[in-house]
Amino acid sequence: MYFVYRSHYAGPLSKLVRRLPDATVLDWFRRHWTRPDPHAWIEAELGADVYGLHTIFDAAREHRLPAPETTDQLRTLLHRHLYVEGDADFIRLDEHSLRVRTDDDEVELAYFFLDDRAVAAAPDRLAYLLHESWPLPDDAEREPPGPPTTYATFLTYYDGASLECPDQVVFPGIELAELAAHLPGADRTGWPPELKVLAGLLAPGERSLVPALRRANLWPGFGLDADEPWPDALDALDNPYHAAMSLIDEHVFDNGRRPDTSLIEVSGHLAQMAMHCSGAFGFQQWYLFDSLWVASHPDLAASLTHYATDWDPLS
Numbered sequence: 001m002y003f004v005y006r007s008h009y010a011g012p013l014s015k016l017v018r019r020l021p022d023a024t025v026l027d028w029f030r031r032h033w034t035r036p037d038p039h040a041w042i043e044a045e046l047g048a049d050v051y052g053l054h055t056i057f058d059a060a061r062e063h064r065l066p067a068p069e070t071t072d073q074l075r076t077l078l079h080r081h082l083y084v085e086g087d088a089d090f091i092r093l094d095e096h097s098l099r100v101r102t103d104d105d106e107v108e109l110a111y112f113f114l115d116d117r118a119v120a121a122a123p124d125r126l127a128y129l130l131h132e133s134w135p136l137p138d139d140a141e142r143e144p145p146g147p148p149t150t151y152a153t154f155l156t157y158y159d160g161a162s163l164e165c166p167d168q169v170v171f172p173g174i175e176l177a178e179l180a181a182h183l184p185g186a187d188r189t190g191w192p193p194e195l196k197v198l199a200g201l202l203a204p205g206e207r208s209l210v211p212a213l214r215r216a217n218l219w220p221g222f223g224l225d226a227d228e229p230w231p232d233a234l235d236a237l238d239n240p241y242h243a244a245m246s247l248i249d250e251h252v253f254d255n256g257r258r259p260d261t262s263l264i265e266v267s268g269h270l271a272q273m274a275m276h277c278s279g280a281f282g283f284q285q286w287y288l289f290d291s292l293w294v295a296s297h298p299d300l301a302a303s304l305t306h307y308a309t310d311w312d313p314l315s
Contacts, residue, residue: 001019001020001021001022001023001024001025001027001028001113001114001115001116002017002018002019002020002112002113002114002115002119002130003017003018003020003046003111003112003113004016004017004018004111004112004129004130005046005047005048005050005109005110006109006110006111006112006129006163006311007048007051007111008107008109008162008281008282008283009108009281009282010048011050011247011280011282011283012047012134012263012282012283012284012285013120013131013133013134013274013283014155014273014282014283014284014285015129016046016048017129017130017131018045018046018047020113020134020178022115022206023115023116024095024096024098024115024222025071025074025093025097025098025113025115026068026070026071026074028081028113029056029068029074030067030068031273032057032060033057033060033067033068034057034060034061034067035057036061038053038054038057038058042057043277044117047093047151050111051102051103051104051109051130052082052084052085052100052102053100053111054172055081055082055083056078056081056082057078059080059081059193060077060081063153064164065077065081065248067110071093071094071095074093075091075093076185078091078093078098079091082100082172083102083123084102085102085104085105086101086102086103090102090225090296092312092314092315095112096114096115096117096118096121097112097113097115097118097314098112098113099111099112099313099314100112100314101163101311102310103160105160106160106280106281107157107160107162108160108161108162108163108164108283108311110163110311110312112129112225112313114126118314120160120187122313122314123299123303124299124302124303124306125301125302125303125306125312125313126303126313127215127297127299127300127303128300128303128304128307129303129307129313131300134263134265134270134274135263135272136270136287136297136300137300138265138267138269138270138293138296139213139296140267140268140269140270140290140292140293140295140296140297141296142292142295142296143292143295144291144292144294144295145170145191145295146291147173147291148173148174148175148291148292149170149171149172149173149174149290149291150170150171150174150175150176150178150179150217150288150289150290150291151168151169151170151171151287151288151289151290151294151301151305152168152169152170152171152194152195152286152287153165153168153286153287153288153289153304153305153308154166154192154194154195154284154285154287154308155284155285155286155287155307155308156192156194156222156284156285156286157284158224162281163311164265164302165190165307165308165309166194167190168290168305168308168309169190169192170190171186171193173287174290175269175290175291175292176209176268176269176270176288176289176290176293177269178269179204179269179288180205180206180207180208180209181210181243183195183198183199183202184199184204186199193221193230193231193232194216194222194286195305196231196232196234197219197221197222197231197244198212198213198216199308200231200234200240200241201215201216201239201241201244201245201248202220203241204241208266209266209271209288210264210266210271212264213271213273213286214264215244216263216273216275216286217259217262217275218248218251218259219244219247219248220248220251220253220302222275222277222284223253223254223255223257223277224255224276224277224278224281231244231312250298254280255279255280256278256279256280256283257276257277257278257279258276258277259275259276259278261276262274262275262276262283268292269289269291269292269293270287270288270289270290271287272285272287272288273285273286
């Protein structure tokens, strides 16, 4: 069985993945039901002090609750005693998975218990969620079934609604290698700030995304607490690249932001960046990939797209 904590405190991918020995979600809860000091053992076993998870075990000991015998019994107990910031729909339990959404008054969080049957049944929903470490595989050996397309997916946020990512942007007829040449003159309607910044930081005539991604890593407005600069102002300028570079050159980073710890990998069909945005809230992720990469990694691509649009991978 797998445990995944979708948390902005959890490293470059903003998630933590653990393999557990139990066969089912029910088995895991039963194994720990009356174990003392939940804060300590949860952090030791799962790798983090998972927000609110200790409360069900505190209640079990405090109220001498019998261990659940069935999934239905566990569901009732979770809805009564597991603390979440949200309504009952934020606790979703079935025979093979538990999906929970909450927040710690700063950012939104989610955690998941997924048994092997759930994982085997839904690779197109779970492949990205279960990917444990940076970076994603970048090979692209299979030809796509149709014309090329490039996708821009940003796992980013600007306030406490941190599980609500921008809409994916699609570029029909474009391979990733052509995107740098395409962006400066493209219609920017519906673009998220990240894509506008990336386009503004492409030097005239530049044909590679790598320099622009490195410059975007230094953009002041991605520090989470920064009110300015917002990239819309660049659109009206005659020389947006010069203006953007001036803002980068003049900025001093604060609040623990460390661009030197960001991670950038660019291959022929996948560009990925884990941008360090804040000492408190860690990293945000950018993915730009084309249909050749999708053809080689269909489950990873589909699950990444779903991950950006819905906190629950199985909804």
